[in-house]
Amino acid sequence: MKVFFSDRAFASVLAETTEKIKTETGGLFLGKVVGDSWYIVEAIDPGPKSVFEVAYFEYDKNYTQHLINKIANLYQEKLELIGLWHRHPGSFDHFSSTDDGTNAKYASMRKEGAISGLVNIDPTFRFTMYHVARPCAYRKIAYEVGDDLIPDELLKYKTPDRFYDLMKKRLSGSSRRRSAEPEYTVSVSLESFMEFILPQLGNECEDPTIENDISEEELQMKLTEGIIDDLTFMVDTVGIRVEAVIKEQFLVISQETVDKTTRIYFMYQQEKDQIIFSYGDKCYQYHSGLFQQASIKAAQEKAEQANAEQANAEQEKAEQANAEQAQPDKPDKEKKQKGLFGTVKKIIPFRKDEK
Numbered sequence: 645m646k647v648f649f650s651d652r653a654f655a656s657v658l659a660e661t662t663e664k665i666k667t668e669t670g671g672l673f674l675g676k677v678v679g680d681s682w683y684i685v686e687a688i689d690p691g692p693k694s695v696f697e698v699a700y701f702e703y704d705k706n707y708t709q710h711l712i713n714k715i716a717n718l719y720q721e722k723l724e725l726i727g728l729w730h731r732h733p734g735s736f737d738h739f740s741s742t743d744d745g746t747n748a749k750y751a752s753m754r755k756e757g758a759i760s761g762l763v764n765i766d767p768t769f770r771f772t773m774y775h776v777a778r779p780c781a782y783r784k785i786a787y788e789v790g791d792d793l794i795p796d797e798l799l800k801y802k803t804p805d806r807f808y809d810l811m812k813k814r815l816s817g818s819s820r821r822r823s824a825e826p827e828y829t830v831s832v833s834l835e836s837f838m839e840f841i842l843p844q845l846g847n848e849c850e851d852p853t854i855e856n857d858i859s860e861e862e863l864q865m866k867l868t869e870g871i872i873d874d875l876t877f878m879v880d881t882v883g884i885r886v887e888a889v890i891k892e893q894f895l896v897i898s899q900e901t902v903d904k905t906t907r908i909y910f911m912y913q914q915e916k917d918q919i920i921f922s923y924g925d926k927c928y929q930y931h932s933g934l935f936q937q938a939s940i941k942a943a944q945e946k947a948e949q950a951n952a953e954q955a956n957a958e959q960e961k962a963e964q965a966n967a968e969q970a971q972p973d974k975p976d977k978e979k980k981q982k983g984l985f986g987t988v989k990k991i992i993p994f995r996k997d998e999k
């Protein structure tokens with residue numbers, strides 16, 4: 645197995661690393677998998693709203709999706725999202741547990757898995773490429789750079805004739821009717837997630853007033869930094885489709901479903917240097933990672949409860965069987981845990997351009 649970069653894709657990685665030399669950064673790979681060869685035709689940057697910190701990095705998803713569509717549309721062959729890369733501080737050329745999650749997500753998108761690269765500057769540029777087999781098994785693989793190593797048809801743009809043809813098709817209106825119909829997707833409901841974790845949240849706040857005299861940017865930073873971990877957890881791990889927007893003093897996380905809109909309002913109290921949030925008609929104290937911790941606790945409680953119920957049931961059965969027959973003792977705990985969030989799903993309308 646081997647990776648082949650086009651000259652342009654490799655230059656893009658070098659350019660991005662150079663621009664953000666002091667922080668962690670990264671990007672996505674567009675190309676094609678042919679047998680054992682991973683051809684990277686384009687490497688796109690993570691976007692202006694991505695988060696760069698040492699050892700932490702997050703893509704600007706709207707931007708990257710936009711760019712993937714734009715760039716892929718230029719090429720004759722259909723380019724696909726086949727992998728990603730990011731920079732690590734120092735000489736650390738293995739993946740963190742956060743990286744495992746991200747890599748597993750990309751690997752799950754195709755049967756061949758994905759490739760994931762790590763850049764280190766120690767003190768010169770070094771690129772370690774890994775193949776990520778599903779669900780998340782790593783193998784180091786070699787790479788080479790050069791347009792001459794890439795099949796010609798992968799580097800070809802659509803011809804003008806092909807574009808003229810596509811223009812004609814789009815003008816004919818057959819696609820307009822289709823896009824007027826709303827499309828729907830099924831997602832885990834924000835409401836059911838909140839009901840699940842609420843009993844674990846504890847401290848309600850006594851004084852929900854907010855009086856801040858810090859700048860809007862500073863306020864937005866405080867709120868964004870405070871909830872980014874939980875937001876990532878909710879979207880990537882739990883699979884809740886939400887929108888996060890900043891409105892005046894609030895950071896609002898919302899989910900619009902066919903039958904209702906669920907909203908959580910996060911606010912910053914400067915006096916106490918504390919984030920609070922309101923959900924339903926109550927207000928709670930918040931700290932970074934609270935939702936993830938609460939959901940782990942809730943899951944543990946639910947699993948314990950299920951185990952206790954099962955133990956009871958088994959004991960009864962065992963008594964009934966009068967200890968004559970051996971009892972199968974294979975708890976289906978795994979199955980039960982998987983269903984924790986998945987049981988309540990909601991239909992969510994979404995814009996076509998989100999796809």
Ligand SMILES: [Zn+2]
Nearest residue numbers: 732739740743
């Ligand atoms: Zn990493």
